[in-house]
Amino acid sequence: MVADPVPLVSAAELFPNGVSRYAVGGLLVGLGALVIYVGTGIPAGASTFLESTLSYVSGQSRFQRYVGSRDWRVLFTLGIVLGGTLFAATVQSGVVTSSLYAAGSTDGLYDVGGVTLWSTSVQPWRLFLGGILVGIGTRVGKGCTSGHGVCGVGSASKTSLVGVATFLTVAIGTAQVVAALGVSP
Amino acid sequence: MSDDRHPLFEPLVLVGGVIFGFGLGFSHMARPEVVLNFLTFEDLGLPFVMFGAAVVTGVGFAVMPRLRDAAPLTGSPYERRLKSFDRNVLVGGAIFGVGWGLSGICPGAAYASLGVGNVTILWALAGMFLGAYAQGYWRSRSRTSDAAATSAD
Numbered sequence: 264m265v266a267d268p269v270p271l272v273s274a275a276e277l278f279p280n281g282v283s284r285y286a287v288g289g290l291l292v293g294l295g296a297l298v299i300y301v302g303t304g305i306p307a308g309a310s311t312f313l314e315s316t317l318s319y320v321s322g323q324s325r326f327q328r329y330v331g332s333r334d335w336r337v338l339f340t341l342g343i344v345l346g347g348t349l350f351a352a353t354v355q356s357g358v359v360t361s362s363l364y365a366a367g368s369t370d371g372l373y374d375v376g377g378v379t380l381w382s383t384s385v386q387p388w389r390l391f392l393g394g395i396l397v398g399i400g401t402r403v404g405k406g407c408t409s410g411h412g413v414c415g416v417g418s419a420s421k422t423s424l425v426g427v428a429t430f431l432t433v434a435i436g437t438a439q440v441v442a443a444l445g446v447s448p
Numbered sequence: 449m450s451d452d453r454h455p456l457f458e459p460l461v462l463v464g465g466v467i468f469g470f471g472l473g474f475s476h477m478a479r480p481e482v483v484l485n486f487l488t489f490e491d492l493g494l495p496f497v498m499f500g501a502a503v504v505t506g507v508g509f510a511v512m513p514r515l516r517d518a519a520p521l522t523g524s525p526y527e528r529r530l531k532s533f534d535r536n537v538l539v540g541g542a543i544f545g546v547g548w549g550l551s552g553i554c555p556g557a558a559y560a561s562l563g564v565g566n567v568t569i570l571w572a573l574a575g576m577f578l579g580a581y582a583q584g585y586w587r588s589r590s591r592t593s594d595a596a597a598t599s600a601d
Contacts, residue, residue, distance in 0.1 A: 277491075277492045278491065278492060278493055279490070279491050280476075280491055280493060281493075282493055282496050284474060284475055284476060284493070285475050285476075285493035285494065285495075285496035285497045285500070286496040286497075286500045287471075287474060287475070287500075288471045288472065288473075288474035288475020288476070288477065288497055288500075289471065289475055289496055289497035289498065289499070289500025289501040289504075290471070290500050290501065290503075290504055291467055291468070291470055291471025291474060291475075292467075292468050292471035292472060292475070292477075292497065292500075292501040292504075292556075293471075293500060293501035293502065293503065293504025293505050294467050294468075294471070294504055295464045295465065295466070295467035295468025295469070295470075295471060296464065296468060296501065296504070296505050296508075297464075297504050297505055297507075297508040298460065298463060298464040298467060299460065299461055299464035299465075300505065300508050300509070300512065300519075300526075301508060301512060301519070302456070302457070302460040302464075302519060302520060302521045302522075303457060303460065303461070303519050303521050303522045303524065304512075304518065304519030304522055304524035304525060304526050304527070305519075305522070305524070306505070306509070306527075306528070306529035307461075307464070308529075309554075309555040309556030309559065310554075310555040310556075310576075310580075312555065312559075313555065313576050313577055313579075313580035314580050314584055316577075317577065317580060317581055317584060321581065321584070323581075323584050323585055323588040324588040324591065325583075325584035325585075325587045325588040326584050326588075334458075335457065335458060335461045338458055338461045338462045338465065339461050339462075339464070339465040339468075340465065340559050341462065341465065342461065342462040342463065342464065342465015342466045342468065342469060343465045343466075343468055343469035343472065343556060343559040343560050343563065344469060344559050344560065344562050344563040345462075345465070345466050345469060345563060346465060346466040346467060346468060346469020346470040346471070346472070346473065346560060346563060347469045347470070347472065347473045347478055347559070347560035347561065347562065347563020347564040348563040348564065348565075349466060349469070349470050349473075349563075350469070350470045350473030350474055350478075350560075350563075350564060351473065351563065351564040351565055354473070354474060355473070355564065364474065367476060367482070369476070369479050369481045369482060371479075371481075371566075373565070375565070378565075380564060380565025380566075381478075381479065381564050381565055381566060382565055382566045382567060382568055383479065383480050383481065383561070383566050383568050383569065384481065385480045385481060385484070385551065385552060385568075387568060387571040388571075389550050389551050389552075390480070390551050390553065390568065390569065390571040390572035390575065391571040391572065391574065391575040392547075392550060392551070392575065393546075393547040393548065393549075393550035393551025393552070393553065393572065393575065394547065394551060394553070394558075394571065394572035394573065394574065394575020394576045394578070394579065395547065395575040395576070395578050395579040395582075396543050396544065396546050396547025396550065396575075396579060397544055397547035397548060397551065397553070397554060397555065397572070397575070397576050397579060398547075398575060398576035398577060398578060398579020398580040398581075398582070398583070399540070399543050399544075399547075399579040399580070399582060399583045400540045400541065400542070400543030400544025400545070400546070400547055400579075401540065401544050401554070401555060401576075401580075402540070402579075402580050402583050402584070403536050403539060403540030403543065403583050404536060404537055404538075404539065404540020404541040404542075404543070404544050405531045405536060405537055405540065406531065407544065407554050407555050407556065408498065408548075408554040408555075408556065408557070409468075409501075409554075409555070409556045410529070411541075412498045412501075412502065413498065413501040413502050413505055414502075414505055414509075414529040415529050415530075415531070416498070416499070416502040416506070417501075417502040417503070417504070417505030417506035417508070417509055417529070418505075418506070418509050418528035418529040418530060419506070419528070420528065420529060420530045420531065421533065422530070422531045422532065422533040422537055423529070423531065425533065425537060425538070425541075426537050426540075426541045427498075427541075429537070429538055429541030429542055429545060430541040430542070430544045430545035430548060431545070432545065433541070433542045433544075433545025433546055433549065434487050434544075434545040434546070434548040434549035435487050435549065436545075436549065437487075437545060437546045437548075437549025437550055438484055438487030438488050438549040438550075438552070439487070439488060441549065441550060442484075442488050448481065448484075
């Protein structure tokens with residue numbers, strides 16, 4: 264009689280929404296960065312936009328180094344916003360369907376003129392306070408999830424690998440503590 | 449960067465941004481709840497996004513320099529994204545980590561989140577600009593220690 268093995272955590276528990284939406288989405292994020300890189304040679308990151316855009320309204324010397332790139336960074340960010348809207352108008356609205364897309368169970372869908380939009384339930388104070396720290400940390404730390412996480416890791420940059428390991432570890436610890444304190448959502 | 453860029457420079461950046469933002473929507477990274485679910489180990493899908501994207505850019509970083517000397521729209525050489533390592537990478541990374549763990553949102557995902565209709569994310573965007581301004585204000589005033597201009601993404 265072979266004893267039943269202690270059931271290990273199943274894939275369905277680890278990945279309740281599967282992995283395809285994550286993998287396909289990630290490939291598209293990489294493709295977007297790749298298109299820009301192939302055409303321009305620029306490994307683009309998303310957080311520089313914060314400082315480069317401040318150079319339009321602030322004379323602080325720190326922001327002046329981004330004057331030369333601030334115009335195209337506005338366009339890159341505008342593109343990201345439009346890309347989100349395009350996703351909402353197609354896949355999220357069910358106009359385009361794919362077996363690779365798991366809609367999931369995150370509440371917050373609402374309808375405007377036939378387009379299915381989505382809004383978060385995470386409390387504004389978390390977004391605002393967290394946003395301040397993200398604004399400081401990404402700029403002091405030389406990159407965010409796209410600059411370090413996508414382009415830096417893609418470059419096999421040791422600096423970026425250390426950066427990713429740092430913010431990932433600290434973020435996991437922080438989110439666990441916040442959840443343990445009963446803050447939800 | 450020269451001022452006389454190729455006329456396709458700006459359209460290409462916009463198109464690249466659209467694909468990038470669509471991917472953030474499709475992967476649900478534009479939803480802070482999904483990021484927080486990863487950080488609390490309820491759904492471990494997130495690394496597939498980051499490393500899936502890094503594989504694609506990694507191929508580009510490896511292949512492009514062998515194919516061409518310079519990018520067609522800028523004349524810039526193809527280089528990898530390499531930043532110098534110093535204490536700031538750890539300190540900044542840790543501060544970013546606390547913010548990301550608290551809010552579940554990072555800059556690129558926040559832009560895409562606005563695009564999918566998440567008006568509430570403006571709180572996070574306002575915070576990000578405030579934080580970026582605060583560190584810029586401080587660093588502009590302590591330039592002597594920051595003279596070796598660390599360019600950042």
